[in-house]
Amino acid sequence: xxxxxxxxxxVLTNHNNIVNIITETDTEEDQILxxxxxxxxxxxxxxxxxxxxxxxxxxxxxxxxxKEWSGGKDDSVEPLLFCCGSPxxxxxxxx
Amino acid sequence: MIDRLCDQAGRKDIAVVGLYCDFLSHQEQSTxxxxxxxxxxxxxxxxxxxxxREAFQKAREEFGGRGLQLFDQVEIMKITASLSRVFICIDAxxxxxxxxxxxxxxxxQEIVRGSRNTRIFLTGRPHIEDEIMRxxxxxxxxxxSPTQGDIESYLEMKxxxxxxxxxxxxxxRADIMRVIPEKTSKM
Numbered sequence: 001x002x003x004x005x006x007x008x009x010x011v012l013t014n015h016n017n018i019v020n021i022i023t024e025t026d027t028e029e030d031q032i033l034x035x036x037x038x039x040x041x042x043x044x045x046x047x048x049x050x051x052x053x054x055x056x057x058x059x060x061x062x063x064x065x066x067k068e069w070s071g072g073k074d075d076s077v078e079p080l081l082f083c084c085g086s087p088x089x090x091x092x093x094x095x
Numbered sequence: 096m097i098d099r100l101c102d103q104a105g106r107k108d109i110a111v112v113g114l115y116c117d118f119l120s121h122q123e124q125s126t127x128x129x130x131x132x133x134x135x136x137x138x139x140x141x142x143x144x145x146x147x148r149e150a151f152q153k154a155r156e157e158f159g160g161r162g163l164q165l166f167d168q169v170e171i172m173k174i175t176a177s178l179s180r181v182f183i184c185i186d187a188x189x190x191x192x193x194x195x196x197x198x199x200x201x202x203x204q205e206i207v208r209g210s211r212n213t214r215i216f217l218t219g220r221p222h223i224e225d226e227i228m229r230x231x232x233x234x235x236x237x238x239x240s241p242t243q244g245d246i247e248s249y250l251e252m253k254x255x256x257x258x259x260x261x262x263x264x265x266x267x268r269a270d271i272m273r274v275i276p277e278k279t280s281k282m
Binding site: 035036041061063069071075080084085090091092094 | 097100128129130132139148151207217220223227231239242
């Protein structure tokens with residue numbers, strides 16, 4: 001077993017019997033990815049997505065500045081877009 | 096923003112990766128961790144590149160863990176080169192320490208120089224702009240402040256989720272919808 005890392009959890013079967021399923025979760029891929037960085041920004045992203053109200057701040061994404069930056073040819077645009085604003089104005093929650 | 100770019104991308108040769116700097120501890124926000132997180136997301140798209148596999152094998156044999164950050168930048172650029180465009184989004188950059196911020200900006204600068212098809216999206220309070228400008232002479236800047244419409248939509252959403260709706264009446268609702276947008280527009 002790769003790193004001796006085993007997850008076990010209970011699953012309810014159709015007959016409502018609790019059985020144990022043992023899964024070896026640490027594949028080498030997982031280990032490498034974990035080694036690259038322990039950070040899991042997807043989790044935070046899920047929370048942001050849940051708390052977001054669609055439509056708010058859409059003017060930013062409709063702005064020409066944004067369209068050019070995201071869609072323009074590589075050598076004709078500045079590669080960095082900085083979206084600034086006071087705390088709480090919704091920078092994180094732009095869709 | 097990440098979702099918007101993903102929708103827009105919709106193509107296999109465009110990658111969107113992202114990171115949130117808020118709520119990261121001092122240790123967590125190290126440049127190696129942050130660049131590593133970008134590399135990790137890029138690596139998840141397909142096969143893990145051979146170089147990374149080898150570096151991992153090597154690191155496993157040695158004591159001391161993860162290697163140089165230079166490695167990350169080079170690897171990021173290699174993956175980027177196989178794609179038509181890569182968006183790297185970093186939220187709340189102002190919440191990282193000045194030292195980490197400088198290191199990260201320097202790495203991003205090198206990535207952008209090496210891979211012209213990379214786009215960087217940063218958010219933060221206005222005061223970090225000077226630091227960004229030190230690395231990137233030109234940036235596209237959007238100053239975000241909510242529109243009256245944004246504030247009204249937000250209030251409507253909050254009022255619709257009111258946990259104590261019996262305390263609300265039409266008059267109070269009208270007052271809230273009038274006064275708050277008025278005050279915030281003056282901020």
